[in-house]
Amino acid sequence: MKKFETFDGLVVPLDRANVDTDAIIPKQFLKSIKRSGFGPNAFDEWRYLDHGEPGMDNSKRPLNPDFVLNQPRYQGAQVLLARENFGCGSSREHAPWALEDYGLRVIIAPSFADIFFNNCFKNGLLPVKLAADKVDALFKAVEAGVGYKMKVDLEQQTITAPDGTVYPFEVDAHRKHCLLNGLDDIGLTLQHVDDIKAFEAKHRTAQPWLYA
Amino acid sequence: MSSKTLYDKLWDSHVVRQDADGTALIYIDRQLVHEVTSPQAFEGLKLAHRKPWRTASMLAVPDHNVPTTNRAAGIADPISRLQVETLDANCAEYGIVEFKMGDIRQGVVHVMGPEQGATLPGMTVVCGDSHTSTHGAFAALAHGIGTSEVEHVMATQCLVAKKSKAMLVKVEGKLGRGVTAKDIALAVIGKIGTAGGTGYAIEFAGAAIRDLSMEGRMTLCNMAIEAGARAGMVAADDTTVSYVKGRPFAPQGANWDKAVAYWKTLHSDDGAKFDATVELDASQIKPQVTWGTSPEMVTDINGRVPDPASAPDAVKRGDWERALQYMGLQANTPISEIKVDKVFIGSCTNGRIEDMREAAAIAKGKKVAANVRLAMVVPGSGLVKAQAEQEGLDKVFIDAGFEWRDPGCSMCLAMNDDRLEAGERCASTSNRNFEGRQGQGSRTHLVSPAMAAAAAIAGHFVDVREWQ
Numbered sequence: 001m002k003k004f005e006t007f008d009g010l011v012v013p014l015d016r017a018n019v020d021t022d023a024i025i026p027k028q029f030l031k032s033i034k035r036s037g038f039g040p041n042a043f044d045e046w047r048y049l050d051h052g053e054p055g056m057d058n059s060k061r062p063l064n065p066d067f068v069l070n071q072p073r074y075q076g077a078q079v080l081l082a083r084e085n086f087g088c089g090s091s092r093e094h095a096p097w098a099l100e101d102y103g104l105r106v107i108i109a110p111s112f113a114d115i116f117f118n119n120c121f122k123n124g125l126l127p128v129k130l131a132a133d134k135v136d137a138l139f140k141a142v143e144a145g146v147g148y149k150m151k152v153d154l155e156q157q158t159i160t161a162p163d164g165t166v167y168p169f170e171v172d173a174h175r176k177h178c179l180l181n182g183l184d185d186i187g188l189t190l191q192h193v194d195d196i197k198a199f200e201a202k203h204r205t206a207q208p209w210l211y212a
Numbered sequence: 213m214s215s216k217t218l219y220d221k222l223w224d225s226h227v228v229r230q231d232a233d234g235t236a237l238i239y240i241d242r243q244l245v246h247e248v249t250s251p252q253a254f255e256g257l258k259l260a261h262r263k264p265w266r267t268a269s270m271l272a273v274p275d276h277n278v279p280t281t282n283r284a285a286g287i288a289d290p291i292s293r294l295q296v297e298t299l300d301a302n303c304a305e306y307g308i309v310e311f312k313m314g315d316i317r318q319g320v321v322h323v324m325g326p327e328q329g330a331t332l333p334g335m336t337v338v339c340g341d342s343h344t345s346t347h348g349a350f351a352a353l354a355h356g357i358g359t360s361e362v363e364h365v366m367a368t369q370c371l372v373a374k375k376s377k378a379m380l381v382k383v384e385g386k387l388g389r390g391v392t393a394k395d396i397a398l399a400v401i402g403k404i405g406t407a408g409g410t411g412y413a414i415e416f417a418g419a420a421i422r423d424l425s426m427e428g429r430m431t432l433c434n435m436a437i438e439a440g441a442r443a444g445m446v447a448a449d450d451t452t453v454s455y456v457k458g459r460p461f462a463p464q465g466a467n468w469d470k471a472v473a474y475w476k477t478l479h480s481d482d483g484a485k486f487d488a489t490v491e492l493d494a495s496q497i498k499p500q501v502t503w504g505t506s507p508e509m510v511t512d513i514n515g516r517v518p519d520p521a522s523a524p525d526a527v528k529r530g531d532w533e534r535a536l537q538y539m540g541l542q543a544n545t546p547i548s549e550i551k552v553d554k555v556f557i558g559s560c561t562n563g564r565i566e567d568m569r570e571a572a573a574i575a576k577g578k579k580v581a582a583n584v585r586l587a588m589v590v591p592g593s594g595l596v597k598a599q600a601e602q603e604g605l606d607k608v609f610i611d612a613g614f615e616w617r618d619p620g621c622s623m624c625l626a627m628n629d630d631r632l633e634a635g636e637r638c639a640s641t642s643n644r645n646f647e648g649r650q651g652q653g654s655r656t657h658l659v660s661p662a663m664a665a666a667a668a669i670a671g672h673f674v675d676v677r678e679w680q
Contacts, residue, residue, distance in 0.1 A: 016534065017527050018406060018506045022646045027627045031277065031291040033251035033298050035359075045648045054291055083527060085407040088440065088506075089644060090625075091342040092249065093358035111407055114376075114442045115342055115356055122360035172374070174235040185360070186260070189368045192229060192237060196265075196370055199228040199239055206225075207334065209463030209471045210241050211268075 001124050003182040006153045009078030009105060013142045014068055019082060020089035021116060025098040028053055038094055039101030043069060073146050081138055082109040086127075087116025096123045106152050108159070110135050121175045122185070126154060128169045154180060215481035218447055219378045219413045222353035222478070226336050228370055237370045241335040243362070245272035245308070246321045247299040248627070249340025253363035254302040264306050265369040271330050271461075272303050272310040275320045276627045280590050280617035283313060292628065319593020319619040322346040322560035326430065327595055329459025333448040333475040338365055343560045343643065345436040348445035349429035350452055351478035353413070355442035377487035379412040379441065380480075383420040385494040390677040392570065393428035394562060394641070394660035396420065396492070397435035398500035402510040404490055409441030412488065415480060416446050420494035426455040427566035434561045438507040438643055447479035501547050501673055502645045502658040504535035509645070511547060513663070513675045519543035538647055539655050540635065547673050550657070553636040555580075555587040555668040556650070557661050558617075559624035562641035563592025565599050567661040571641075572605040574665035574679060580613035581671030588615040588630070590622040614668065626651045639667035 029041045031054060040058035047069060049062040063070045069077070080099070086109040087095060096119045099107070105125060110132040112120075120127045130138070141161065142148045151160040154176060159167040178185065189196075204211045216224070228237040250272070257263070264270065277292035279285075287293040296313065303310035311317040317324060322343050325331045331347040337354035338344060340362040347354035357371065365371055381400055401408075414436050416429070424432065429446045436444025446452075453472055456462050463471040498512035509532070511518070520536065520543065523529035536543060541550070557563075557571050568591060580587045589609050591597035597619055600606055606616045623630040624642035626649070632638055634653025641664050642649075645656035659667065666676045 015530075017531055018508075020506075020644075020646045022625075022644070022649050026648055026652070027625050030248050030627065031289075031295050033255070033295055035252045035255070045652055051652050085410065085440065088406055089342065089646060091340060091344075091356035091358055093252075093340075093360060096358075111410060113407070113440060114410055115358060115437075119358035119360065122358060172235070173233045174231065174372070185372050186262070186364050186367050189237060189364065189370055189372065195229045195237070196239070196368060200369070203239060207471070207474065209467040210332070210335070212463060212467055 001182045001184055004124060004126060004154050004179040006151065006155065007078065007105065008149045008151045010074065010076055011079040011081050011142045011148050011150055012069060012074040012077035013081045013139050015083065015139060017083040018085045018088055021087055021092050021095040022089055024087070024095040025092065026052070030092055030094055035097060036101060038098035039103070042098040042102040043067070076103065078104060079106045079108065079150055079152065080104050081135065081142055082107055083135070084110045084132065086112050088113040091115045093119045093122070096120045096125050100125050108135065108138065121179060124179065126152070126179060128159065130167055130169060134167060215483040217378045217480045217484040217486060218351060218415050218445055218478060219353070220484070222334065222336070223375055225334070226353070234374050236373055236375070238336060238373045239370055240338050240365050241269060242330060242337045243270045243365050244321050244325050244337065244339035244344070245270055246276060246339070246341060247274045247295045248276045249359050250302065250362055251295065251298045252359050253366060256363040257366055262367045264366045267306055267308050269369065270308045271325065272299060272308050273318055273321050273324050274299055274313055276621045276625065278313050278620040279628055280620050280622050280630055283618055316594035316598060319596065320560045320563055320621055322434065323563050323592030323596065326350065327459070327593055329456055329462035332456060332462065333452055333478050338371065342437045343434050345442065345444045346430050346434040346560060348433040348436065348443050349426060351445060351448035351475065353443060353445065356437065376413045376442070377411055379409060379414045379488040379490065380486040381414050381416050381490045382418040383416065383492045383494050384418040385420055386423065387420055387494045387497065388677065390662060391497055391499060392660045392662065393424050393431040395497050395500045396494070397432050398502065398507065398510050398658060399492060399497045400490070401435065401439045401507045402500070403492065404439055406438060406506050406508045407440045409436060409439035412441050413443040413445065414439065414441040416444060417480070421446055422449065425566055426451060427564040430564065431561055435643055448475045499660060499663050499676055501663065503539065503541060503547065504532065505538055505645055505647050507645060507658060509535055513547055513673060515547050517541045517543055517545045517547070548675065549672060551583060551637070551672045552639045552657070552667050553585050554632060554638045555584060555664050556623040556638055556640040556642065557588070557664050558590030558592065558622055559642040560592065561643045562661045563590060563596065565596050567641065568596065568600045568605050571661040571665035572608040574662050574676065575612040575614065575669065576608050578612055578669045580668045583671045584668050586615065587613060587668040588617055588623070590617045591619050593619045623650055625649060639664045639673065
């Protein structure tokens with residue numbers, strides 16, 4: 001995983017609540033046995049006018065001009081501004097894979113679904129929870145100003161708007177550490193092999209039927 | 213000792229270690245594996261030269277990509293086939309027990325696990341699938357995980373987690389005739405919303421829950437994720453113990469008695485504190501039907517499609533307008549006037565034997581309406597299928613004009629060939645009515661198996677209580 005560094009990123013607003021992972025990456029693309037290459041199919045059903053299938057040349061497909069990610073002013077966006085319960089539904093990690101592969105690094109929303117929220121951190125994506133009224137104000141500001149960029153500083157846990165307004169955010173210490181250092185959890189967990197083995201021995205005695 | 217919730221007990225008994233900020237390593241007793249969310253995890257293991265920590269804790273089955281007809285011909289789509297073959301190869305390489313497509317024990321992972329006794333009370337159960345919450349019906353701590361976590365559990369037998377808050381959903385009273393666990397689930401989601409359970413583990417309790425069979429409890433816990441809660445659970449009782457007894461993976465002999473003694477402690481203590489409590493009166497719940505593109509967009513069979521003008525706020529109003537447009541529905545239309553094109557009975561929510569019986573009881577001696585192009589019944593597993601056939605349910609369905617298929621996820625998410633065409637409307641016993649869920653442009657209405665069968669016969673939604 002790449003280290004998460006401070007950056008200034010263009011913001012794209014996706015103004016609908018309950019955006020589910022089926023919408024983020026439709027099921028036909030889940031047939032892949034790879035971890036990469038999902039970006040061109042992020043939001044496939046909203047983004048293209050035709051029906052997408054794996055193996056198509058996406059550069060030749062008709063784009064839906066009404067979908068916000070297709071508008072010229074939002075090309076190259078790295079920050080997605082969203083509404084409540086973003087990422088609900090299926091646990092598919094293909095959703096953060098697709099968003100990351102598309103080029104997004106931060107998602108700001110009033111709330112996220114638990115599994116999606118968790119999956120983001122495993123893939124270098126930072127989900128940021130801000131209060132609904134702040135998100136609402138950001139939607140208005142982003143839509144009003146072409147080229148609206150925000151500075152994201154994970155170390156300081158702040159997002160700074162072009163007008164200098166600073167939005168502090170909360171992030172779990174362990175997850176922050178992993179993102180900043182590009183660490184994967186498995187290596188960290190395996191530092192506790194002895195604890196796991198000791199637990200397992202105790203557990204086996206208490207509930208032997210689990211090991212029969 | 214202070215009073216504990218069931219969730220406290222399950223959590224506490226699996227903490228390997230815990231940091232000061234609450235981040236814990238949780239030991240996992242059972243990992244269920246399917247073909248869609250595991251290939252990248254196996255690949256990650258291989259690239260890091262790691263091996264699964266305890267293969268005996270794993271149980272695998274292909275379900276999402278498998279065809280529900282003409283299985284002898286194999287999987288036609290080469291990409292789907294490769295995914296299933298990749299699971300087969302990975303399981304063979306590491307010695308993981310897998311029930312392959314031709315095995316009678318094959319089925320939807322959340323139907324197969326409990327059916328085999330691979331889900332036991334007191335366990336922690338994970339799977340790269342959000343509907344893993346199903347297994348909480350056994351007083352287990354069960355939830356869906358992403359593929360990185362699948363790899364993490366394979367490599368370490370643990371999950372990095374923080375404890376959730378605890379919510380009690382208490383359903384007292386008695387369900388009316390024709391009202392089922394599915395209706396409780398949808399009524400709960402209608403009440404608290406699809407994000408109402410976010411950050412919580414939900415325990416379902418109360419007289420109406422105790423009265424449910426294990427199948428009903430699984431349906432209910434299955435839908436906990438649609439209320440935003442990763443985990444749903446129900447206390448263990450005699451119903452739980454009798455269901456588990458004698459199943460292939462269940463404890464035997466002296467271990468059985470020891471296990472049962474422990475399982476009897478798996479309930480919330482009197483006076484245990486919950487962070488939130490929601491109460492419902494079972495007798496007031498009517499058969500539910502969703503009208504929109506989120507499970508919280510739900511009303512009962514006597515209701516009407518709502519008018520976006522009456523939405524509580526601007527964001528909701530926009531969502532409702534978009535949903536009605538997508539669903540091709542007019543505000544204020546009575547639910548019972550909505551006609552359906554197709555009917556799907558099956559899935560990890562409602563693909564168990566009891567669901568088959570419930571639907572067959574409605575279909576018996578009747579015919580699928582002329583306007584319904586396809587009514588299909590997809591049993592949750594090969595064993596459910598065999599049991600249903602032994603009871604003659606297949607004949608009931610076939611005589612009524614339903615198709616009787618082979619087990620798998622099928623049209624719940626349409627990863628195989630079972631899907632709706634754009635604009636088609638379906639009465640479905642599955643769990644999600646998202647845009648495009650059952651095929652691009654598909655229109656899904658979530659209902660119970662009895663309601664789905666009744667819609668197939670009538671050609672539109674009907675109050676199943678009037679049919680019984």
